[in-house]
Amino acid sequence: MQLCKNDLLMNISLIGYMGSGKSTVGKLLASAIHYSFYDLDALIEKEINSSIADYFRDKGEIAFRKLEHELLQHTLTLPNTVLSLGGGTPVYYNNMELINNSSYSVYLQTTIPTLTQRLVKEKSQRPMLQHLTDENLAEFIAKHLFERRMFYEQANFILSTKDWDEKTITNLLLDHLRHQKILQQ
Ligand code: S3P
Numbered sequence: 001m002q003l004c005k006n007d008l009l010m011n012i013s014l015i016g017y018m019g020s021g022k023s024t025v026g027k028l029l030a031s032a033i034h035y036s037f038y039d040l041d042a043l044i045e046k047e048i049n050s051s052i053a054d055y056f057r058d059k060g061e062i063a064f065r066k067l068e069h070e071l072l073q074h075t076l077t078l079p080n081t082v083l084s085l086g087g088g089t090p091v092y093y094n095n096m097e098l099i100n101n102s103s104y105s106v107y108l109q110t111t112i113p114t115l116t117q118r119l120v121k122e123k124s125q126r127p128m129l130q131h132l133t134d135e136n137l138a139e140f141i142a143k144h145l146f147e148r149r150m151f152y153e154q155a156n157f158i159l160s161t162k163d164w165d166e167k168t169i170t171n172l173l174l175d176h177l178r179h180q181k182i183l184q185q
Contacts, residue, residue, distance in 0.1 A: 010182060011035075011081045013099045015152055016108035017145055018087040018126060019118040021166050025108060026084035028170040039084045043071050056127035069093045076102040088128070090151040100154065104182055106173060107155035112142050114163050 012029065014022040023039050030037035041052060044067060048055050056064055068086060072095055075083055083103065090096040099105050116138040123129045123137065132140050152158075157176060161169050 011076065011078070011083060011103040012177075013076075013083045013085055013103040013105045014108060015085050015090050015099070015105055015155055016087065017110060017115055017141070017148070017152075018128065019115045019122070020087075020108040020110040021161065021169060022084040022108055024166040025170050025173065026082045028166060029173060030082035032170065032174060033082075036078065036081045037084070038075055038078070038081055040068065040072060040075060040089060041084075041086050043075060044068060044086075047071060051125075053125055053127050053130075061127075065092045069095060073098060088148075090154070091148055096151050096154050100156065104177075105155040105157070107152045107158045108169065109152070109158050109160045111163070112138060112145065114161075115141050115145075 012035070014026050014029075016022055023041075026039065027037050029035075044055075044064075045052060047067065050058075052064065055067075065088070068089055069092060072085070072089060075081070076098060085099070090099060096105075119126070119129060119141070120134055120137055123132065123134075128144075129137065129140070157180075159169065159173060159176070164172075
């Protein structure tokens with residue numbers, strides 16, 4: 001199975017808010033089409049040899065975004081990959097332009113209640129959410145998504161994921177890629 005556009009193999013980038021299922025869907029998709037899978041957050045953690053939460057605390061967000069931008073540029077040059085990006089990646093530098101120039105981008109669009117339900121359990125490990133109480137999480141996500149949506153909505157394809165499980169989302173995405181002739185069987 002191959003992905004192509006104008007006879008060129010296309011990488012696939014998954015974007016979306018934290019908790020939208022990018023990593024799980026990315027792994028399932030990569031395995032279905034026999035592509036390599038990369039998670040940008042995992043690549044960053046490997047590079048810094050620590051957790052993103054610790055890096056945010058010690059070096060700050062600006063240093064993190066710079067590293068994220070550099071590793072994004074590098075990863076987009078790798079062949080035959082499905083790439084799962086961080087929730088903030090499309091928002092900084094000219095990252096969204098780079099993503100769209102070098103891959104077929106898919107926005108996994110998830111509802112605020114679903115994101116809140118998932119993220120409330122993981123809040124303490126997430127530097128963007130750590131400072132919030134459970135009660136103000138939904139309001140924060142709503143505002144944050146509003147600020148970010150103009151970047152996310154530049155994706156080549158927006159997949160509204162409702163509260164479907166990741167396997168269903170992956171199958172819908174595969175159908176879309178085939179239907180658009182981006183995926184050749
Ligand atoms: C962030 C999302 C995280 C990670 C970092 C910042 C964000 O990635 O890159 O904590 O700004 O939304 P995931 O979306 O993979 O959790």
